[in-house]
Amino acid sequence: MGKKTDIISIHPIKFLSKWRSLPPYEMISYIFMFASVTMLAYGIQSYDSSIIILIVFTILALYSGFFATLIWNDITDIDIDIIAHPDRPIPSGRISLKKFFVIALFFSATTFIFSYLVSFWCLILVCLSALFVTFHNRYLKKIVKIPAYSEIFTPIQWVIVAIFGYLAIWTTLPQSTDFVINMPIFESISSSMYEFHNMIILIVFIYFTVNAHDLAEGICDVEGDRKSGVRTYATSFGERFAVKISFVMFFLSGFFGIIIYLRTFLSLMFLIPFLIIWLYTIYQSYKLLKADDKEMKKLSAIVGRKGFNYFVIAFDLIFLDIIIQLLMV
Numbered sequence: 001m002g003k004k005t006d007i008i009s010i011h012p013i014k015f016l017s018k019w020r021s022l023p024p025y026e027m028i029s030y031i032f033m034f035a036s037v038t039m040l041a042y043g044i045q046s047y048d049s050s051i052i053i054l055i056v057f058t059i060l061a062l063y064s065g066f067f068a069t070l071i072w073n074d075i076t077d078i079d080i081d082i083i084a085h086p087d088r089p090i091p092s093g094r095i096s097l098k099k100f101f102v103i104a105l106f107f108s109a110t111t112f113i114f115s116y117l118v119s120f121w122c123l124i125l126v127c128l129s130a131l132f133v134t135f136h137n138r139y140l141k142k143i144v145k146i147p148a149y150s151e152i153f154t155p156i157q158w159v160i161v162a163i164f165g166y167l168a169i170w171t172t173l174p175q176s177t178d179f180v181i182n183m184p185i186f187e188s189i190s191s192s193m194y195e196f197h198n199m200i201i202l203i204v205f206i207y208f209t210v211n212a213h214d215l216a217e218g219i220c221d222v223e224g225d226r227k228s229g230v231r232t233y234a235t236s237f238g239e240r241f242a243v244k245i246s247f248v249m250f251f252l253s254g255f256f257g258i259i260i261y262l263r264t265f266l267s268l269m270f271l272i273p274f275l276i277i278w279l280y281t282i283y284q285s286y287k288l289l290k291a292d293d294k295e296m297k298k299l300s301a302i303v304g305r306k307g308f309n310y311f312v313i314a315f316d317l318i319f320l321d322i323i324i325q326l327l328m329v
Helices: 012-021 024-042 049-076 078-084 097-118 120-143 149-153 156-172 193-218 222-228 233-237 239-263 268-290 293-328
Strands: 179-181 189-191
Touching: 024 049, 024 156, 024 193, 024 293, 049 097, 049 120, 049 156, 097 120, 097 156, 120 156, 149 193, 156 189, 156 193, 189 193, 193 233, 193 239, 193 268, 193 293, 222 233, 233 239, 239 268, 239 293, 268 293
Parallel strands: none
Antiparallel strands: 179 189
16 A cells, blocks of 8 residues: 555554544443443442542443454455445555554553453453354354344444443442452342343343334445345345334334333433434435435435434433533532
């Protein structure tokens, strides 16, 4: 690669500012998202240096893990991106594969380091997640014959955010000791069944929301996925069926978002704007559902983007609700 085309510096800050041209609000929203799960598990109470440091380490671990996952995905999906996303760094020639590999190692290392600083359990979780993501992206989604395998299991990468946030609290600053799991080497895990159920509900919300937007965007990638043997809803059952499943998942995600409000200390400051953005997303998904075949591919990219915005904004609202409640205490 010539110096002129290799525009992405190996410096991580410069890299993040240019890679995929992620909008600033999205970059900031990830900070709110990764902080909000830990804050949701901790509750409305006094925040001292211990919880603040824990939140900071959680953000750094998950932020690094997020970019590490995307970068490794770009490396393993070069053949698909050449067809579906020729503007991405490697297919477009903006960065060499070798340099991209070094950047992936950097973010992977920082993920493990900050996970360990949160707790050893969180490190174990990240290691297991990394193993799954590696084999899923590199091998399983191209060789497993289960219909729609790729989109069934890909959201698990985001589910880790919920588990990590709750596990960080349960292993370092537990709020309940209704049940305790003691291990000879690891930290003990202390929580309640009520909070455990809250985590499960949050996991389901994340799964449906991420999958809903992923199915819509998957329609744009259907040609590349078919040629690479990747089994998505679109390649397994057709684009029209994928749109229907996406719509149902958007609907279910809002239902579980309401349950999160009902079961936790979140207030109307979360619920009202959440309902507005959810209904708006449902409307956009409905338009895709009614689109003809000619319009579907163009609208699917729009709905996929709006669906992802709905996902990150939901966590922005959780973060802002908690912050406002803390300021009012």
